[in-house]
Structures are given as structure tokens and as C-alpha cells.
Amino acid sequence: MEKPKLTVQDIRYKSGFEYDGKHWRATGEYTYEWQDGRWSREFEISRSGGVRFLEIEDQEDIQRILVFRKENPPAFEKKITTWEATNAPVSIRFRGKNYKFKEFSSAIWDDRRAAAGNEETVKVWDFYSEDGEIFSAELWEEGEVECYVGREVSPNAFKNITAGEQPSRFGAGGLSEVPTGCWMPLIFIAFIGIINIFQCGSSSSSQYEYPTNKGREFTSIVKEFDANDEFTLILRDMDYKSSQHYHKYEYVTDTAGVIVNSETGWYEVTPTFFKQHANHLGLQMVHKNGGTKSFGAAPPGFSQFVGNENYGRWVDNYGAEEWEYNAEYDDLNAVLTDGFSTPVRTVYDNWRNPTSTNYIPQDYNTTFYLISERGAKSNWGMMTDAQRKQALEETTRRRSSGGRYYRTGNRNSRTGIRSGGGGK
Numbered sequence: 001m002e003k004p005k006l007t008v009q010d011i012r013y014k015s016g017f018e019y020d021g022k023h024w025r026a027t028g029e030y031t032y033e034w035q036d037g038r039w040s041r042e043f044e045i046s047r048s049g050g051v052r053f054l055e056i057e058d059q060e061d062i063q064r065i066l067v068f069r070k071e072n073p074p075a076f077e078k079k080i081t082t083w084e085a086t087n088a089p090v091s092i093r094f095r096g097k098n099y100k101f102k103e104f105s106s107a108i109w110d111d112r113r114a115a116a117g118n119e120e121t122v123k124v125w126d127f128y129s130e131d132g133e134i135f136s137a138e139l140w141e142e143g144e145v146e147c148y149v150g151r152e153v154s155p156n157a158f159k160n161i162t163a164g165e166q167p168s169r170f171g172a173g174g175l176s177e178v179p180t181g182c183w184m185p186l187i188f189i190a191f192i193g194i195i196n197i198f199q200c201g202s203s204s205s206s207q208y209e210y211p212t213n214k215g216r217e218f219t220s221i222v223k224e225f226d227a228n229d230e231f232t233l234i235l236r237d238m239d240y241k242s243s244q245h246y247h248k249y250e251y252v253t254d255t256a257g258v259i260v261n262s263e264t265g266w267y268e269v270t271p272t273f274f275k276q277h278a279n280h281l282g283l284q285m286v287h288k289n290g291g292t293k294s295f296g297a298a299p300p301g302f303s304q305f306v307g308n309e310n311y312g313r314w315v316d317n318y319g320a321e322e323w324e325y326n327a328e329y330d331d332l333n334a335v336l337t338d339g340f341s342t343p344v345r346t347v348y349d350n351w352r353n354p355t356s357t358n359y360i361p362q363d364y365n366t367t368f369y370l371i372s373e374r375g376a377k378s379n380w381g382m383m384t385d386a387q388r389k390q391a392l393e394e395t396t397r398r399r400s401s402g403g404r405y406y407r408t409g410n411r412n413s414r415t416g417i418r419s420g421g422g423g424k
Helices: 180-199 219-225 271-276 332-337 345-352 373-377 385-400
Strands: 016-019 022-034 039-047 050-059 062-071 091-094 097-111 120-128 134-140 145-153 231-241 244-255 258-263 267-269 284-289 292-298 312-317 320-325
Touching: 022 050, 050 145, 062 134, 097 271, 120 271, 219 231, 231 385, 244 271, 258 332, 271 385, 320 345
Parallel strands: none
Antiparallel strands: 016 022, 022 039, 022 097, 039 050, 050 062, 062 145, 091 097, 097 120, 120 134, 134 145, 231 244, 231 284, 244 258, 244 267, 284 292, 312 320
């Protein structure tokens, strides 16, 4: 039987193909884990006298192929280091063309050909011209600015594709599957997740049992709960042992009017991810409403329960509106926060304000959570200040021994993966 022709989604490291009338080969391979939990993959593609970067977004409802070239940073390079998430200029001018700001996102970058532990974080601002060209400004964690210009292309623009090598840290199906290192924690989490849901709150693993393989942040554990259209996932504990970093989560959902909550076991995460969320203990990290998942730290329950009249109402408390749960859900605040914090209308409104992207009030962070009964008893809460400092310093030391050495000009994924947007 004749083998089917390979498509652009089949490109791997060392694949060859025809593009724009020229022959190219994939000479580098990278992944990006975006702030909303999605993935994208990227290839450095080379030919005699030229290098480009091929972006492939092929997940669920996203089917986009983009090609970019690296550019020397523009004259306003230094200003990019001062931009916040959504306060980029409304428009910029580069090489005689105007580009309008469209969106911002952040990601964890990984070189799939290098050893594990070389991840870096990157912030990305995208600007679009009237003819659809994209100008991308990137700020890497060491303060380095990189800029790229490119556009979306048709999948049919890639012809005569040959098979390449599968990286040792990819699953056989590429990014459509869980990366290889996730299978053991995925099985482990699936097992404890099922047991915990039926036990409604008890943990199936002891305080000092840890998986031996590194998971890939939220992606595996979220899959275990995807059968439900509504749930909230809270970062409940953090730990650090022998240069390894761990998270433990709590799953909360409404099952036919009954609140079900269960703790997962320990889940190893990358050092970069650990540091990125060091101030988010006790916060919700993932929520799913009406079948749509959203990722990002937020006060626990704000996306699913607080402000939802099915669960409670706003009441006046000496001039300040506070959230009061209905009688049948009167223990929900204890489930979400141990009762140490009562939602206030002004805080909730600020969180919902589109101009307050990533807004987290001071009474919802790791320091505040640690004064609660549950936070104080957590592994992170019982650590000394010196131990916590060592755990966070280790993330910097491990990154500095890897990432920048391997990265040779790769860049970010595109629009379909992103969240946020809008300029001043």
C-alpha cells in the first residue's frame, strides 16, 4: 500500500521540505507552554543563506501555520523592557510600515533537543499591519529583547516533506499527545484523582510520597477532570526536595448540587514554573466554565462560585458589600479558602475589570494564605525562610546552567494560543 504524503503537521527535527520554491531543513525544535495551558511547537528551518522559524499550531480548534524571520531590534528596543502586560503602545512603525498592537501573552520556552531543565520564560507583544503581517516583540527573562516579522501561510505551501527524528522528550504523536515525561505522573494522578473524588476531600498519597517523573505543569492533571463542564483547580501546596520542585492541587466542583473537593498527589513541575507561581499558593490556577477552560492565577472561586447567584448574593456589611453563600453552600468558602478571606465586591469587580489583567489583590497571595490553618500546615508553610529561599534560588541556578546556551534565536507562538489584548 502506498504511504500517504506527509503534511506540514508531520514535520520534525531534520525533516526536509520545499517552501517558497526553495529546499529547507528543520535544524532546531522548540515548544512553548502558554499561560492559558495550550502548547505550540516551533522549528528553526534553514537553507543556504537563510534561516526562518516555522510555527505550527495544531490543537483542538487551532490550525495555523506561520513563518517568521528574525530582525534586529528597532530603535525603541529599550522601551520594550518597560512595557507591562497590556500597556504597549497602540501602534509602532518598523521599516516604514505601521503595526497596531493586538495582543500580549507569556510562555515557558523549551529546547526539545537539549537536556531537560533548560526552560526560560518569555513575554510577547504582537502588532499587526493592515496587510496581515505580524511584528512580534519578545522580552526574555534575562532582559534580552528579540523581534520577528512574519505572517500566516497555507499548509499547502509545504511540499515534498520527508520524515525527521522524534526528540526523546516528545511522545510519538508530537504535541497532540502528552509529552513522554508525563505518562507516569498522568497515570499516578488519574488513579488518585478517581479515588479522591469518591472520598470527597481525603488525600490518597502520604505527605512524603512523590512521583519520580517530571510532569508538564497543568496539562496532564487537567485532562483527568475534563469530563466535567465546571471545575476549579487550586494550588494547595508546594515543596522542594533534592533540587526537585513539586505542586499539589485541589479540585473543586459542583456535582448535582453537592460540592465535591479532592486533593491530588504531588506533581513535579519545572523550576521555572515553580518560581513563576511561588506567590500563588492558595489561588485557583485553572477553571472551566460551560466547557471552556481558562488558565491563570486568580482568587479561589471567583470564576465559578463568587458572583454566581446560584450560590449566593452580595450583602451590605456596614457600607461594604461582601459575598454571602446560600445556606446549602455555606461551607463553600471554607472549602475554597479555609474561611480566612471573605470575598469583597470591590476586589471582585477589580478582578473582573478587563483593564486589570492578572490583577491579584494583596489578601490573596502566598504570604496571606500561609496565615490560614491549612496554609500554615502545608509543606511550604512548615519550611523555614532559609529553605524557601533555597528552593527559589535553585530555580535560577538551574536555568542559568541551561537555557540561554541552547537558545539561538527561536521565538514564540502566535495568535491562536494567546489571551489578553488591547492597548492604551
